[in-house]
Amino acid sequence: MASSTVTAEDYGTFDTAWCPGCGNHPLLKCMKQALAGLGLAPHQVLMVTGIGQAAKAPLYMNCNMITGLHGRGLPAATGAKLANPELTVITECGDGCNYGEGGNHFLAAIRRNVDMTLIVHDNGIYGLTKGQASPTTAKGQVTKAQPFGQPSEAFNPMAVAVAMNAGFVARGFSGEPEHLVGLIQQAVRHKGFSVVDVFQPCVSFNNVNTFAWYKQRCRKISPEHDPADQEKALALALEFGESIPIGVLYKSGRAAFGADLPTLKRGPLALRQLDKAALQGVLRSYL
Amino acid sequence: MPDSSIVILVGGEAGQGLVTIGQLMAKALIRAGYEVVVSQDYQSRIRGGHNTFAIRTGLDPVHAPSEKVDILVALNAETVALHRHQLTPGGIVLADEAFDLSTSGAGLNLLRIPSKKLAPKAVHENVLALGVLGSTLCKDIGLLEALLRETFAKKGQEVIDQNLAVLRAAYAWTASQGHGFACMPPAPAMPGERLMLNGNEAIALGALAAGCNFCSFYPMTPGSSVALTLAAKAKVMGTVVEQAEDEIAAANMAVGAVCAGGRAMVPTSGGGFALMVEAVSLAGMLETPLVFVVAMRPGPATGLPTRTEQGDLNLVLYAGHGEFPRAVFAPGGVQECFYLTHRAFAMADKHQSPVFVLTDQYLADSFQNVEPFDLAELPELPAPLLEPADPKTYKRFALTGDGISPRAIPGFSTALVVSDSDEHTEDGKLTEDLDVRVQMVTKRLNKGLGLAEDAIPPSCYGEDGADVLLVCWGSTLGPALEARERLEESGKSAAVLHFSQVWPLNEDQFLAQLTGAKRAVCVEGNATGQLAKLIRQETGFRFQDLVLRFDGLPITAAFILRGLENIL
Numbered sequence: 001m002a003s004s005t006v007t008a009e010d011y012g013t014f015d016t017a018w019c020p021g022c023g024n025h026p027l028l029k030c031m032k033q034a035l036a037g038l039g040l041a042p043h044q045v046l047m048v049t050g051i052g053q054a055a056k057a058p059l060y061m062n063c064n065m066i067t068g069l070h071g072r073g074l075p076a077a078t079g080a081k082l083a084n085p086e087l088t089v090i091t092e093c094g095d096g097c098n099y100g101e102g103g104n105h106f107l108a109a110i111r112r113n114v115d116m117t118l119i120v121h122d123n124g125i126y127g128l129t130k131g132q133a134s135p136t137t138a139k140g141q142v143t144k145a146q147p148f149g150q151p152s153e154a155f156n157p158m159a160v161a162v163a164m165n166a167g168f169v170a171r172g173f174s175g176e177p178e179h180l181v182g183l184i185q186q187a188v189r190h191k192g193f194s195v196v197d198v199f200q201p202c203v204s205f206n207n208v209n210t211f212a213w214y215k216q217r218c219r220k221i222s223p224e225h226d227p228a229d230q231e232k233a234l235a236l237a238l239e240f241g242e243s244i245p246i247g248v249l250y251k252s253g254r255a256a257f258g259a260d261l262p263t264l265k266r267g268p269l270a271l272r273q274l275d276k277a278a279l280q281g282v283l284r285s286y287l
Numbered sequence: 288m289p290d291s292s293i294v295i296l297v298g299g300e301a302g303q304g305l306v307t308i309g310q311l312m313a314k315a316l317i318r319a320g321y322e323v324v325v326s327q328d329y330q331s332r333i334r335g336g337h338n339t340f341a342i343r344t345g346l347d348p349v350h351a352p353s354e355k356v357d358i359l360v361a362l363n364a365e366t367v368a369l370h371r372h373q374l375t376p377g378g379i380v381l382a383d384e385a386f387d388l389s390t391s392g393a394g395l396n397l398l399r400i401p402s403k404k405l406a407p408k409a410v411h412e413n414v415l416a417l418g419v420l421g422s423t424l425c426k427d428i429g430l431l432e433a434l435l436r437e438t439f440a441k442k443g444q445e446v447i448d449q450n451l452a453v454l455r456a457a458y459a460w461t462a463s464q465g466h467g468f469a470c471m472p473p474a475p476a477m478p479g480e481r482l483m484l485n486g487n488e489a490i491a492l493g494a495l496a497a498g499c500n501f502c503s504f505y506p507m508t509p510g511s512s513v514a515l516t517l518a519a520k521a522k523v524m525g526t527v528v529e530q531a532e533d534e535i536a537a538a539n540m541a542v543g544a545v546c547a548g549g550r551a552m553v554p555t556s557g558g559g560f561a562l563m564v565e566a567v568s569l570a571g572m573l574e575t576p577l578v579f580v581v582a583m584r585p586g587p588a589t590g591l592p593t594r595t596e597q598g599d600l601n602l603v604l605y606a607g608h609g610e611f612p613r614a615v616f617a618p619g620g621v622q623e624c625f626y627l628t629h630r631a632f633a634m635a636d637k638h639q640s641p642v643f644v645l646t647d648q649y650l651a652d653s654f655q656n657v658e659p660f661d662l663a664e665l666p667e668l669p670a671p672l673l674e675p676a677d678p679k680t681y682k683r684f685a686l687t688g689d690g691i692s693p694r695a696i697p698g699f700s701t702a703l704v705v706s707d708s709d710e711h712t713e714d715g716k717l718t719e720d721l722d723v724r725v726q727m728v729t730k731r732l733n734k735g736l737g738l739a740e741d742a743i744p745p746s747c748y749g750e751d752g753a754d755v756l757l758v759c760w761g762s763t764l765g766p767a768l769e770a771r772e773r774l775e776e777s778g779k780s781a782a783v784l785h786f787s788q789v790w791p792l793n794e795d796q797f798l799a800q801l802t803g804a805k806r807a808v809c810v811e812g813n814a815t816g817q818l819a820k821l822i823r824q825e826t827g828f829r830f831q832d833l834v835l836r837f838d839g840l841p842i843t844a845a846f847i848l849r850g851l852e853n854i855l
Binding site: 041042043046062065067069072076077078080081082083084087105107108262268270271275276278279280282286287 | 318480481482483484488492496500501503522523526527533535536540542543544545546547548549565566569573660662670671678696698699700701706707708709716
């Protein structure tokens with residue numbers, strides 16, 4: 001199905017509602033480049049999002065799209081992928097959507113390991129609602145809603161994903177676009193659930209995690225790192241301070257959801273026809 | 288016609304196997320040609336407590352559970368004390384001889400079973416009770432022998448033989464007792480084939496007949512068995528059944544599955560459905576054909592988890608923020624559970640809207656005999672639209688006269704299918720153009736007009752001008768029909784008006800009957816008369832009299848008659 005004639009231009013160019021300088025802009029460009037580079041045409045891709053500034057990303061590219069409810073991108077994407085295993089299904093939304101409102105779905109998606117990708121715009125703040133703390137806001141950071149400083153400890157999505165033996169765990173930075181394109185492509189190619197947490201500065205509401213802040217800290221994981229080594233991956237995931245590793249942290253090698261499920265082997269649901277003979281047999285079992 | 292039914296009540300603790308005894312006996316009766324209605328009363332626990340499985344049976348149609356008991360199968364002593372007051376004159380108690388019934392059994396016709404002698408192994412106690420019961424009813428042992436062979440087929444010949452030996456010993460012993468219980472009248476010589484199904488099984492089968500191929504759910508009594516039935520048949524039917532991490536995920540998963548080409552159903556109960564409400568609104572906005580099954584139990588909150596009520600009509604009618612159309616079906620019995628679920632899928636598909644099947648614990652768990660379904664007679668749902676006419680210009684929410692836009696499935700053509708939960712343009716993308724907003728609201732609500740045109744009219748049983756018109760919905764149909772029979776016997780004319788679809792309401796279909804009735808009484812399984820209020824809201828008709836039950840038990844004819852005593 002993949003075609004070498006697809007270009008990033010096929011994904012179109014649109015006006016956006018994002019602030020100038022927002023990390024969403026380069027991330028959007030990276031998504032288009034990554035998908036085109038994989039030879040995926042827009043009609044082969046289904047983007048499923050929640051709600052937030054990040055979740056608007058698919059509006060600004062040609063693709064199939066379901067924009068659902070805040071926090072519920074992953075379950076809708078799961079349903080879509082189970083209904084049509086041949087679609088490339090990608091969920092793209094923010095840290096509030098996936099780690100806050102949809103936290104339970106994040107855990108379940110890792111456990112289920114359905115063959116789909118999650119791209120998280122992680123800017124450590126709620127942008128759409130204008131600047132409240134998000135699950136990845138650092139403890140102590142002052143916001144309009146947390147005037148005494150965020151009282152809770154920040155969520156570490158990478159450590160959680162590695163600890164739960166997720167299929168593919170990576171972290172990128174919108175200020176490292178080439179590196180990020182590579183991560184997105186590896187994630188989409190991965191058979192099973194893949195998560196890429198992408199640092200991207202919110203220029204309007206987060207004056208702590210600025211472009212410079214990330215630039216200063218992000219360092220690419222050394223090519224010697226073995227992503228199959230869970231202990232080392234966890235150590236990298238927990239490294240969050242003056243230096244933050246970006247790249248592929250972990251690949252578990254788990255089989256994707258449904259590999260052994262007879263009900264999924266019958267192909268896309270849209271192509272199935274009611275088997276009346278089988279149903280007749282089922283009905284007769286109640287005689 | 289006078290009540291010629293008999294009621295067998297099997298009572299005991301959870302975990303004693305009373306459901307096994309009850310199901311096998313009910314199936315034997317149905318195979319023999321008798322009519323059967325089962326009601327199950329259980330507590331929210333795995334072991335202990337007091338549960339009952341009641342079979343009402345006879346040659347004439349039985350509509351509903353009854354409060355009387357003719358045969359009490361007591362699996363513990365407590366059962367006798369709890370139910371002795373329900374025993375009819377001539378009724379009989381079947382109980383192990385070891386139970387102390389010195390007080391509770393006084394004055395009763397007791398058949399004391401020497402269980403230790405007839406079935407030395409405790410594992411055979413259920414078959415022993417089944418045998419004594421079958422023999423007391425004068426039923427052919429061959430029916431039960433065949434059922435035991437089927438039940439234990441996978442466990443091997445030795446197990447089958449042991450069980451058959453106990454069954455035969457039970458029959459022989461009972462026949463020698465001269466217990467004096469009158470035999471049931473013989474069944475027709477050549478009974479036709481009939482299915483035994485409970486309401487939730489019939490809902491699952493109706494969904495399969497409509498082509499349902501996706502079910503996401505989170506377990507909740509009494510809705511779970513819809514999903515469990517689909518799961519049990521998934522290997523044969525290919526249905527994708529996924530237990531979600533929570534109800535919110537279950538509903539959103541189904542929306543995703545439908546958008547990607549599936550036909551989906553989400554079964555739950557009131558509390559679980561409350562969590563799905565935002566996704567209902569999403570289905571309204573994305574115009575997703577999605578069937579929700581809400582099996583009601585008494586609330587608020589956890590309420591009475593295993594009992595019955597019709598308290599969630601308002602919840603289902605108004606679930607979801609914003610304005611969008613929907614349809615709500617309320618099957619009156621097991622047979623309707625099948626056909627109306629099929630219709631729910633057809634309506635959801637045609638009108639691209641969320642559609643609800645509203646049932647309750649009584650109906651969910653009530654086994655009934657059902658005529659085999661004729662699959663050839665069911666209208667076939669249209670196949671999914673894989674490639675729209677012109678993929679390049681395709682718009683998911685194209686404005687049309689009836690509000691229904693061609694709903695393409697992504698991935699099967701070069702068309703891009705875009706659906707946004709924000710207000711959107713025809714091509715599905717977010718907009719804040721307020722003129723488009725007005726167009727889109729109108730488009731969505733236009734589909735409601737189609738749903739109203741397709742609404743099933745309420746069914747009327749009896750003549751216009753009757754002394755009393757019993758108005759009801761959902762599973763209250765059976766007891767209302769029986770109450771009508773009892774009223775007619777007592778010289779009063781009565782009619783029943785039953786709503787198997789409670790939304791949308793089309794007053795042309797029923798208002799004249801209500802205003803023309805001498806006395807219209809609304810009978811509902813809730814405390815506030817939710818259908819009565821809905822009818823008043825929609826038509827202005829005000830019921831003067833309500834008969835309402837909200838103690839967690841199913842409505843019976845006797846309950847309705849007691850309620851009418853204060854009114855008529």
